[in-house]
Amino acid sequence: MAGYKEPGFQDRQKAAMEARAKALEKLKAKPPVDPEVLAERAAKAAEREKAQAEKRAAAKAEKEAKAAAEREAAEQARLAEEAAKPKERTAEELKAARDARYAARKARKK
Structure with missing residues (x-):
């Protein structure tokens, strides 16, 4: 029965290169983000920021x-x-x- 052979430097380097290539392929296969979706996300972020600003202003006014x-x-x-x-x-x-008071004492003595 053969024992476990620890991978050498060359083997680890090859595995890392294959993992990077696989991740790059996966990233390239991803479809680009639709501009409408980006605009929607930006609008939601602006709404969220506006709500937070209003909340901060209300808290500041309450504190004052x-x-x-x-x-x-x-x-x-x-x-x-x-x-x-x-x-x-x-x-x-x-x-x-x-x-x-002095006059009252004098009056009592007389």
Whole structure:
């Protein structure tokens, strides 16, 4: 019984050349693409690109609207916080309040 004989370099080179020739024959046998089919494919690709562009624009607009709403909410929160703080009084108002308390104490002592 004969054992397995590993193919040599020449055998591998010949097999590769035959495979290339077979692939080339198969490619040559393929009919050319019809121009109508090419035009249809181009139209579909353009439609797909247009739909994707519209989708991106809608997503961008939604994102901008969400950011604007967040900014508006933050501004409203800041205004509410500012309104909740007691108003800072001027030096004259503080002096007048102190003088009124002093006068009230003096009036109680008499």
